[in-house]
Amino acid sequence: MxxxxxxxxxxxxxxxxxxxxxxxxxxxxxxxxxxxxxxxxxxxxxxxxxxxxxxxxxxxxxxxxxxxxxxxxxxxxxxxxxxxxxxxTLLEATAEHGGRRYRCRALNDVVISHGSESRLIDLDVTVDGDPVTCYRGDGLVISSPTGSTAYSLAAGGAIVLPTAQVIALTPICPHTLSNRALILNHGARIEVKVLTQRPTAVLSADGELITELVAGDRVMIRRSRHxxxxxxxxxxxxxxxxxxxxxxxxxxx
Missing domain, CATH: 3.40.50.10330 (Probable inorganic polyphosphate/atp-NAD kinase; domain 1)
Incomplete structure (x- = not known):
């Protein structure tokens, strides 16, 4: 043991x-x-x-x-x-904040959300270099198929068969009600840029805090090779x- x-x-x-x-x-x-x-x-x-x-x-x-x-x-x-x-499948996220690089893996999900202040944050999202939208809300859940029954489901995302080769993008309490969960190809490269000056955002992986994020910080999420x-x-x-x-x-x- x-x-x-x-x-x-x-x-x-x-x-x-x-x-x-x-x-x-x-x-x-x-x-x-x-x-x-x-x-x-x-x-x-x-x-x-x-x-x-x-x-x-x-x-x-x-x-x-x-x-x-x-x-x-x-x-x-x-x-x-x-x-x-x-x-x-696991997800892998790389973030840059304060001159440092953070790297983490997650079996369920990578989450970017507001910190201690309960205020809306703005997150600009691109997939494979193609602009998606600017999400305004409490945050964003990027989940693996395994994580589809966790935070993503609670945020209104779809239930995905665990063996499906996809990544789910689910906004948390979006200000624009037409913002819905997206199901992406498992090879997608997702980039999230924090736009909000205040409050700070936080990055977590499987519920574990990785780092704070401020305006201009970027997070890259993709499928892990592991x-x-x-x-x-x-x-x-x-x-x-x-x-x-x-x-x-x-x-x-």
Missing amino acids: DAATQRLTRQEAEVHPDAAALAGKVDLLLVCGGDGTMLRVAREIAGLSTPILGINIGGLGFLTAVSSRQLPEALDRIWSGRFTFERR TVRLMHLTGSSFFEALRSKLHWRGTTL
């Missing part, structure tokens, strides 16, 4: 300093927690081939494959070979997850 898990569980085990070091020594990583834990581990081991199986002990758990109470059954199915692997592998038990499906986790129900007349 990794050092953090060992400190929490106090179990006797071979301990490695972090998830990346551990991934190089095992055939499968069991990640116990919620989506936040899964996102952190996915970023830490990005580019490695070791698959991840998420054990949900958190809340909604879109990224976790099984609940903690199902763990014994899940392990039995793994030992008998009843599983598949699925590769998930991916992560998730394990799924045979018989599970994305649509089943939608039905159960979003409580979809049909109606009868």
